[in-house]
Amino acid sequence: MPVKRFLSADARPYFAANELEDFDALWSLSLTPVDAPNLERGGHSEVCRMTLEAPGLPPRDFFLKRQTNHLGRSLSRPWGEPTFAREARNIAAFHRLGIPALESAYFEERRRDGRWQAILVTPALSGYTDMIEHHAHWETLEPATRDAIVDTCADLLATLHGRRWRHGSLYAKHVFLRPAADAPTGFEARFIDLEKSRPLLNANREKRRDLEVFARRLPQWRSATWRRFLGRYLRRPAESAEVERWLGALTLPNR
Numbered sequence: 630m631p632v633k634r635f636l637s638a639d640a641r642p643y644f645a646a647n648e649l650e651d652f653d654a655l656w657s658l659s660l661t662p663v664d665a666p667n668l669e670r671g672g673h674s675e676v677c678r679m680t681l682e683a684p685g686l687p688p689r690d691f692f693l694k695r696q697t698n699h700l701g702r703s704l705s706r707p708w709g710e711p712t713f714a715r716e717a718r719n720i721a722a723f724h725r726l727g728i729p730a731l732e733s734a735y736f737e738e739r740r741r742d743g744r745w746q747a748i749l750v751t752p753a754l755s756g757y758t759d760m761i762e763h764h765a766h767w768e769t770l771e772p773a774t775r776d777a778i779v780d781t782c783a784d785l786l787a788t789l790h791g792r793r794w795r796h797g798s799l800y801a802k803h804v805f806l807r808p809a810a811d812a813p814t815g816f817e818a819r820f821i822d823l824e825k826s827r828p829l830l831n832a833n834r835e836k837r838r839d840l841e842v843f844a845r846r847l848p849q850w851r852s853a854t855w856r857r858f859l860g861r862y863l864r865r866p867a868e869s870a871e872v873e874r875w876l877g878a879l880t881l882p883n884r
Contacts, residue, residue, distance in 0.1 A: 797825030
């Protein structure tokens with residue numbers, strides 16, 4: 630079902646304290662985008678970071694995402710919808726299915742003067758670092774830390790595909806990790822950027838696609854690393870025939 634408006638209970642006091650509970654207030658904020666605006670699809674989409682304060686609460690960082698006429702099609706809205714509407718819906722689906730992902734603080738869309746406008750606000754992932762940053766220091770990490778990161782990523786992707794969903798844009802920068810509070814060398818992970826996520830249709834092909842896209846920016850992962858990853862992902866011994874078959878089927882760097 631389409632999500633027209635949403636404001637999370639956790640975010641409400643921050644938005645209320647800063648008079649940002651309505652679309653116009655968020656839309657009119659003057660902030661510097663963190664990246665160049667996305668001008669694909671004939672529209673405009675940008676992401677800004679903001680820090681909000683509220684009485685009795687610690688300051689909290691949010692990403693404010695605003696777009697105009699940046700549309701895609703879905704089964705529920707075949708004539709088009711803001712891509713942030715799809716992402717807000719997918720965030721809710723991931724949490725409902727127990728797939729670790731970013732959270733949604735606010736979503737609303739409207740049609741104004743013949744143009745679709747949408748706002749999606751997500752809390753910053755405090756303490757998390759994307760997989761690209763971990764990979765940049767890969768050779769300096771302790772072996773136990775590297776193994777824990779590989780296992781955590783494998784578990785995350787296994788959960789996603791086990792729930793019969795695909796990410797659709799699973800670059801390593803869209804996997805965020807932070808040290809686990811209950812394990813000295815362990816990690817926990819979440820997905821971000823769910824605009825292209827959807828249920829699996831052609832399961833084997835789409836799983837392989839997610840894995841190959843994830844691998845593209847991980848050139849320091851050698852054959853032994855991928856064998857460990859796939860063993861964990863498939864819940865099979867690393868030297869098993871099934872792991873060998875997947876290694877042969879996947880296009881991986883430095884395999």
